[in-house]
């Protein structure tokens with residue numbers, strides 16, 4: 150098999166800093182585990198806008214379609230708030246998701262033992278927490294037409310369209326059920342079927358896929374508002390959650406914050422298998438571009454490093470190597486290494502972004 | 514002034530039980546404070562469907578338009594899951610909100626001292642918490658057209674439309690700013706302006722109302738996913754939040770759950786002033802119909818009783834009497850009265866719904 154290809158898009162804010170640490174990890178795997186990647190790097194988001202006047206060039210888009218996996222840092226920042234909607238940094242990321250057809254966004258919300266105290270929730274509520282949210286990522290209100298700001302009578306009207314086809318729901322439901330089978334065999338689907346017809350269809354289709362293809366998986370349904378409540382009250386009641394693009398955006402951020410480990414959480418966005426059998430894939434940390442701390446060496450590179458671990462597992466079939474990397478991260482945490490975001494009010498002094506990266510490479 | 518009128522709609526599940534306790538409180542105000550109401554009672558939700566085949570009859574709708582305030586228990590239950598979307602219990606509530614044009618939904622998220630330990634969050638994160646969420650309630654994806662499930666090619670498509678006009682945003686923004694002026698003079702508006710054009714318009718209009726009419730109020734904007742995170746991380750950073758119908762649904766439920774006091778939280782839904790100067794108004798607890806415990810005397814009537822306190826304050830200009838009632842609730846909690854939902858794992862035995870109601874009347 151030829152050397153697998155990886156496109157790195159550091160993006161904005163702390164993106165480039167954390168990506169520098171990921172490259173140390175990638176280099177280590179090349180040197181020590183005979184696991185080399187054909188790595189290329191390009192611009193996305195505000196950085197691409199600054200250079201090219203667009204948050205994603207067609208050339209970068211084409212390259213993303215060709216490679217075996219894309220690894221992205223983060224996009225956005227206050228500097229770009231004034232830009233027109235159509236060229237905002239986020240549009241670069243959304244175009245990647247849409248054109249690569251990355252319909253299943255895997256967002257693990259996992260509480261790291263060493264950090265259980267750091268959650269705003271009580272320790273017994275979050276210690277050992279390990280849930281997986283599968284968020285639909287290529288449809289719904291993020292992409293539905295018609296959309297825009299139109300004139301009507303004397304005033305403007307802002308419009309977006311929530312839209313889900315049966316087949317869009319079916320494929321992400323299958324991702325949810327497959328994931329449930331690999332884990333606790335329990336899937337909870339969330340929507341607002343009591344208020345939205347798109348939610349009625351969502352619930353019906355998920356139930357049908359469950360009944361016909363995954364009768365062995367325990368399926369439940371919950372309204373998304375109740376889901377937000379239950380995640381807050383007792384998150385350990387959940388194993389795998391499947392939900393739509395917009396609810397998934399809020400609920401996965403909420404779940405991430407529960408763990409107290411926001412700077413630690415990776416994500417994978419997967420599409421259909423390519424000719425070589427690998428799924429189209431983009432990996433990125435759950436955290437944003439954190440413009441307030443960008444360029445100061447304060448950022449936590451772990452979420453981005455663990456996103457690379459997800460790439461090893463889901464794109465390159467190297468689950469063992471992924472586990473090796475995850476264990477290195479755990480070891481470093483157990484040794485007491487903490488970036489500033491993991492320290493709170495305690496008196497200890499934090500390690501820098503690059504010290505954290507170096508420590509993880511050393512632990513490997 | 515003639516006797517103010519109050520329409521009581523107990524609804525489904527625990528609705529009727531908690532409303533029985535509210536009537537004790539209403540009777541007390543009539544007997545002891547010379548504050549009488551012309552009370553009528555009617556059906557809504559599943560109860561109305563069972564009797565009339567519709568979750569809200571035209572006669573009840575007309576009555577709701579005439580009275581000075583409506584007090585609602587809760588709607589919905591698994592028994593009605595099989596019903597067609599158009600006659601689900603929720604449609605009765607949504608019709609009331611829409612036809613009474615109750616655009617500003619006030620949802621206080623307050624942590625009661627006696628219950629701070631009961632939250633899943635750490636005590637220092639929630640003790641003393643007191644925020645007010647103003648949720649737009651008559652527009653957005655709840656009511657936008659087109660909507661429904663249509664056939665397209667070989668499959669069905671579920672569609673809903675998020676739609677906000679400038680004037681819809683303006684009026685609820687003003688509710689937010691007015692509330693901020695009465696409290697900490699700080700307003701945070703939440704949307705997804707980075708992804709949705711309706712959010713772009715929302716942000717722009719809220720900013721304009723702030724700049725031109727409320728320059729004294731400190732205004733900030735936050736993406737709704739970040740809002741979910743920040744509410745979880747450190748809710749005390751917020752005072753008043755204004756947001757749209759759907760985000761408000763999730764975020765206010767999340768905020769309610771943070772407090773550990775879900776069975777305690779009231780809400781007010783207010784519209785434009787009527788001829789008598791009072792706003793159109795509907796008051797209801799934040800909790801749902803809790804079918805699992807309905808009819809067992811286990812429900813906590815406090816949220817519904819405090820909804821009546823909100824009616825005293827916002828519809829009847831009796832802020833002093835509202836405070837009197839709120840203090841009675843606090844006194845009863847301080848005395849150790851707890852319904853089952855407020856006890857958790859502790860060994861104490863709970864009081865019943867009616868014991869709690871009686872205790873509050875006694876404390877008055």
Ligand SMILES: CC(C)[C@H](C(=O)O)[C@@H](O)C(=O)O
Nearest residue numbers: 225239242243398707708738
């Ligand atoms: C940056 C933004 C477009 C994005 C989203 O809303 O999907 C982010 O919040 C996320 O969750 O990945």
Ligand SMILES: CC(C)[C@H](C(=O)O)[C@@H](O)C(=O)O
Nearest residue numbers: 343344374589603606607762
């Ligand atoms: C019962 C349901 C229609 C309602 C809503 O979604 O608005 C409820 O969740 C609420 O928040 O009042």
